[in-house]
Amino acid sequence: MANIKSAKKRIQVAERNAARNKSVKSRVKTYVKKVEAAIEAGDKAAAEAALQDASKQLAKAASKGIMHKNTVARKTSRLTAAVAKMQ
Numbered sequence: 813m814a815n816i817k818s819a820k821k822r823i824q825v826a827e828r829n830a831a832r833n834k835s836v837k838s839r840v841k842t843y844v845k846k847v848e849a850a851i852e853a854g855d856k857a858a859a860e861a862a863l864q865d866a867s868k869q870l871a872k873a874a875s876k877g878i879m880h881k882n883t884v885a886r887k888t889s890r891l892t893a894a895v896a897k898m899q
Contacts, residue, residue: 836878843869847891856898863895 814820843866850859867888874884 833878836873836876840866840869840873840879844887844891847895851894851898854898856895859895859898863891866891 814823843862847859847862847866850862870879870884870888873879874881
């Protein structure tokens, strides 16, 4: 355990940021799952709507530095391709 006041503050900040990052990552996963569920169900309209929401959440996570931009680009690309492949 830290004894210096500034180190104690940094620990608190790190915990707060970790909690925020975990929350955002969890939210992104939920939106991605919604797209995948719509694809499985074969509902193209719902999949496109869910894709739009998921893309927005992914982009937001990348802009905040919570997820790497290339990871976000890869996930968005794969989801978009899967939705486009639907009939």
